[in-house]
Amino acid sequence: MKLKDMKMKLPAIATTVVFVGSLASAADITGTITLKGTPPPEKEITELKSDVNCGPLRTEVPKTRFYVAGPKGELADVFVSIKGLAGKSTGEQVPPAVIDQAGCEYLPYVQAIQTNQKLLVKNSDPVLHNVHPTPSAPGNKEENKAMMPKGPDIAFSFTKPENFLRFKCDVHPWMFAYVCVADHPYFSVSGKDGAYRIANVPPGKYTIEAVHRKAGAMSSEIEVKDENVKLDFNLEIK
Amino acid sequence: MSRTEDNPWLHRFAVLTALATLTLVGVGGLVTSHGAGMAVPDWPTTYGYNMFLFPISQWVGGILYEHTHRLTGAAVGLLTIVLTVWLWLKEPRAWLRWLGVAALLGVVLQGVLGGLRVVLLKNQLGILHAALAQLFLVLVCAIALFASRWWREPENMSFPAARSGGWRRLVLFTTLLIFGQLILGAAMRHQHAGLAIPDFPLAYGKLWPTTDAESLARYNQQRVEVNAANPITALQVVLQMSHRIAAALVLGAVALCAWRARSQPGSRNPLKKLAAVWLVLVLAQVVLGAVTIWSNKAADIATLHVVVGALSLVAGTMICLIAYQTPDRTCRSAGVPAAIRTLGKPAFTGAPSAIGNPG
Numbered sequence: 366m367k368l369k370d371m372k373m374k375l376p377a378i379a380t381t382v383v384f385v386g387s388l389a390s391a392a393d394i395t396g397t398i399t400l401k402g403t404p405p406p407e408k409e410i411t412e413l414k415s416d417v418n419c420g421p422l423r424t425e426v427p428k429t430r431f432y433v434a435g436p437k438g439e440l441a442d443v444f445v446s447i448k449g450l451a452g453k454s455t456g457e458q459v460p461p462a463v464i465d466q467a468g469c470e471y472l473p474y475v476q477a478i479q480t481n482q483k484l485l486v487k488n489s490d491p492v493l494h495n496v497h498p499t500p501s502a503p504g505n506k507e508e509n510k511a512m513m514p515k516g517p518d519i520a521f522s523f524t525k526p527e528n529f530l531r532f533k534c535d536v537h538p539w540m541f542a543y544v545c546v547a548d549h550p551y552f553s554v555s556g557k558d559g560a561y562r563i564a565n566v567p568p569g570k571y572t573i574e575a576v577h578r579k580a581g582a583m584s585s586e587i588e589v590k591d592e593n594v595k596l597d598f599n600l601e602i603k
Numbered sequence: 604m605s606r607t608e609d610n611p612w613l614h615r616f617a618v619l620t621a622l623a624t625l626t627l628v629g630v631g632g633l634v635t636s637h638g639a640g641m642a643v644p645d646w647p648t649t650y651g652y653n654m655f656l657f658p659i660s661q662w663v664g665g666i667l668y669e670h671t672h673r674l675t676g677a678a679v680g681l682l683t684i685v686l687t688v689w690l691w692l693k694e695p696r697a698w699l700r701w702l703g704v705a706a707l708l709g710v711v712l713q714g715v716l717g718g719l720r721v722v723l724l725k726n727q728l729g730i731l732h733a734a735l736a737q738l739f740l741v742l743v744c745a746i747a748l749f750a751s752r753w754w755r756e757p758e759n760m761s762f763p764a765a766r767s768g769g770w771r772r773l774v775l776f777t778t779l780l781i782f783g784q785l786i787l788g789a790a791m792r793h794q795h796a797g798l799a800i801p802d803f804p805l806a807y808g809k810l811w812p813t814t815d816a817e818s819l820a821r822y823n824q825q826r827v828e829v830n831a832a833n834p835i836t837a838l839q840v841v842l843q844m845s846h847r848i849a850a851a852l853v854l855g856a857v858a859l860c861a862w863r864a865r866s867q868p869g870s871r872n873p874l875k876k877l878a879a880v881w882l883v884l885v886l887a888q889v890v891l892g893a894v895t896i897w898s899n900k901a902a903d904i905a906t907l908h909v910v911v912g913a914l915s916l917v918a919g920t921m922i923c924l925i926a927y928q929t930p931d932r933t934c935r936s937a938g939v940p941a942a943i944r945t946l947g948k949p950a951f952t953g954a955p956s957a958i959g960n961p962g
Contacts, residue, residue, distance in 0.1 A: 405827050412829065418663050431827055493661060495644050507724045509644040511651070533831040535642040536664040541831035579824050603821045 393593045394563040398555045398575055400440040402602030404432035410539045418492045419469035419537060430474045431579050439559030440577060440600060442475035444528060444545040446552035447563070448572040448584060451526070453549035456482030461520070463487060464532065464542060466494050466512070471532060471542030475578070477552045478544055480526060485518045494534045498544075502527035505546070509535075529578045543578060575600065606695040608755055613689050617747035620682040624740045625913065627679045630672045631736060632909035635792050636902035638830050639665030640729060646718035649673070676714055683710040686746070699749050706746060709739045726793050733789035737782065740913055741920045748921060770863050771926045777856040778919030784849045785912050791842045792905075797832035799839035803896040806844060814840050850889055853915075857885045860922075874926060881918040887911055 407428040413419050414426045433441035456479030465472045467489040478484055486496050496519055497509040504525040512519060523530065526548045534540035545552070553561040555575075563573075566589045575598040576582040583598050634640050642665030643649050649657040650666075654673055662670055683706050690703035713735055720728035748754055791799070806812040807822065814837035822835045857878075864878035891908040898904050 405825050408827050408829050410829055416664065429827055429829060493650070493663065493666070495642060497641055497644075509641050509721075509724060511644050513650075531831065535639055535669075536666050538638040538665060538830040581820060581824070603817070603824055 390591045391565040391567050392589050392591060394566055394573060394587065394589065394596055395593060396445075396561060396596040396598065397559045398440045398443040398445070398561065398577075398598045398600065399438040399559055400432065400434045400577075400580055400600050400602065401438060404434060404579075404602055407431060413469055413537070413539055416469065416537065419490075422468045422490065422492070427468075427470060433474075433557060435557065435559060439557070440580065441555055441557045441559065442543075443555040443559075443561065443575050443577045443580075443598070443600070444475065444477055444552065445555065445561045445563065445573065445575045445598070446477070446545075446547050447549065447566070448574040450547075450549040450551065453551075454480045454482075454547075455550050456480050456522070459550070461485045462544075464544070465489050466496075466534070466540070469494075469537050469540060471534075471540055473542065473554075475529070475543045475545070475554055477554050478523075478546055479550055480524055480546055480548045481522055484521045484523075484544060486512070486521065486532070487518050488512045488514065488516050491515060493536060494540070495536055496521075496532065497535055498523075498530060498532050500525075500527055500530045502530070502546075505530065528576055545576075606693055608695055609752070610693050610750060611752065613693055614747060614750040614752070616682075616689065617686055617743065617750050620679070620686050621740070621743045621747045623675075623679050623682055624743050625910065627672070627675045628736055628740055628913050629906060629910045630668070630675050631733070632906035633902065634665075634668045634672050635729070635733075636900075636905045636909075637665055637668050638795065639668040641721060641724070642666045642669045643673070643721065646673075646721045673717075676710075676717065680710050680714060683707050683743070686743075690746070690750075694750070696749075699746065702742065702746055702749070706739070706742050709735065709742060713739060726795070729793045730786075730789045733793070734786050737785050737913055737916055741917055744917045745920065745924060748924060770860070771923070773856065773863070774860050774919065774922050774926055777853065777860055778916065778923055780849070780853055780856060781912075781916050781919055784846065784853055785916060787842060787846045787849060788909070788912060791839070791846060792909075794836075794839050794842070795831075795833050796835055796839050797826070797828045797830070798896060798900050799835050799843045801826070801896065801899070803847075803893050806840075806847075811844065812840055847892075850892060854885055854889055857882050857915075857919075874922060877918065877922050877925070881915065881922060884911060884915045884918055888915055 407430070409426045409428050411426060414423060430442070435441075459479065459482055461483035462476060462478045463485050464476065465487045469490060469492060488494055491514045493514055494512045495509060496512050497507075498505075498521060499507055500523065502523075502525040505523045505527055508521070510519050523544075523546045525546070527546045529543040530546055532542050532544060545554070551563050551566055553563045555561040561575075568589050568591065570586065570588045572584050573587050573596055574582060574584045577600055580600040580602060583600060585596055585598070587594055587596055645651065647654060649670055650661065652658070654670070654677070657670060687703040687707040690700050694700050694703070713732065716728055716732040716735065719725070720732055800806045800812060802808065807818075812818070819835060819837060819840075826832075826835065861878040861882040864875045867874050888908065888911045891904060891911055895901070895905045895908050
């Protein structure tokens with residue numbers, strides 16, 4: 366490699382070295398979210414099953430998904446993220462997130478994306494829907510778009526962070542889901558086992574916040590060094 | 604084409620338009636009760652189709668309510684156009700012809716407001732649309748009343764109206780109170796937050812619910828709504844409590860109007876019967892309000908509550924119009940403006956009025 370070529374490539378090499386170096390010392394934050402107390406019982410969505418178009422798509426009567434909790438209180442759909450970080454979004458570089466309309470429900474019910482990350486809404490149903498995000502954060506745009514049966518994907522993106530930005534279908538009023546928008550890549554949504562994982566967190570001291578749409582929020586201070594850190598949260602029904 | 608005051612078919616057509624408008628109010632109520640206001644994202648097209656050509660097979664879910672509402676609105680618009688033209692060609696009273704023009708402008712404005720609410724995604728326009736719907740209904744009913752033979756024939760008014768201006772003022776105040784209550788109701792419904800208070804007659808088990816942050820968090824934690832509902836806020840709780848209090852005031856005021864109407868002289872005095880009907884309507888409205896809460900805001904009950912509310916406003920307005928048409932001597936003492944007290948009617952003595960002449 367000629368010296369001139371090396372000088373031109375030096376900034377890229379330096380960036381790669383720094384990036385690999387930071388990854389080498391980055392660690393994951395993992396943990397489990399549990400729910401204390403008895404949540405109100407979920408309701409059956411009888412309107413879905415009795416709908417002439419949606420009913421045949423389902424074999425069972427689905428239920429609402431406000432508190433997806435396991436037998437030991439493991440709580441799903443909790444948005445866990447580093448609090449107070451801004452301007453660190455890599456949304457434009459990461460692959461698009463996907464939300465699907467299947468069986469006249471949104472799947473998944475809760476997910477998280479970054480600001481300016483593309484979110485593709487699919488319609489796997491042989492049924493007409495409308496896709497209606499209703500943000501509350503100033504700067505995030507409310508839209509309402511028609512989606513024909515098995516029609517092409519519709520793309521959305523949001524420029525401002527917002528917790529639990531709602532997507533809904535007005536044709537089928539029981540259909541709604543939530544997207545948490547963060548201004549950085551350090552977040553996770555807990556699964557049915559209550560487990561979450563925030564990957565590749567650079568060393569430092571952080572405030573980690575766990576938010577459930579109904580059960581509320583909790584924060585905890587943590588310091589990340591060069592090994593994974595475990596942090597559990599226990600949300601409570603008041 | 605000559606104008607004449609004797610237009611029975613014009614009156615009947617005005618009644619038809621009023622009934623169609625009441626139906627439209629009900630269908631509009633169903634749209635909001637089912638949360639379907641945004642089920643059709645575009646306007647004036649429907650999912651890209653000309654709205655009159657949208658396939659029936661696609662009238663599904665919320666689209667059924669919203670699209671039916673648009674079609675019913677178009678029908679009322681057409682009826683209003685015919686009514687306006689008919690009035691202009693055949694009605695000798697100029698002020699009534701211009702009321703027809705006002706009705707036409709009102710229905711056009713309603714259509715535009717409804718469309719803009721959809722394309723601009725503005726809940727506030729939905730509240731305005733709901734309020735104007737009530738006023739339009741009242742206007743069309745008033746036109747039907749003024750175009751009736753009953754209104755024009757002096758023997759139907761051969762009774763002294765309220766002996767004092769106090770009763771008339773009470774009726775007017777109560778009617779305005781009802782309109783304010785309808786606005787409150789529209790504001791509540793267009794929060795799209797479901798039931799902000801799930802129990803009645805108490806509110807979260809109390810006479811007045813707490814609205815601090817912790818209480819609101821608890822209310823939202825415990826609520827499980829099948830349909831997408833916005834979180835409960837302090838404003839929504841206060842709105843509903845205000846609506847309950849106003850309902851009690853309305854009931855008391857209408858009951859007082861009905862009680863005082865019992866002393867109206869004249870066996871053929873329509874005000875006694877109308878006031879009694881008004882009281883029945885408002886009693887039914889209070890019951891419907893309670894059942895709306897007890898049924899967790901069942902769409903059909905909530906919509907019936909909207910329709911009976913509209914009828915209560917219409918009843919109050921009709922009573923006002925009849926009560927304020929009085930012999931000149933009584934009106935002058937009550938300070939009623941000339942434009943209201945004459946309203947194209949023959950004078951009390953039976954002599955033709957100056958306004959009632961064709962031309």
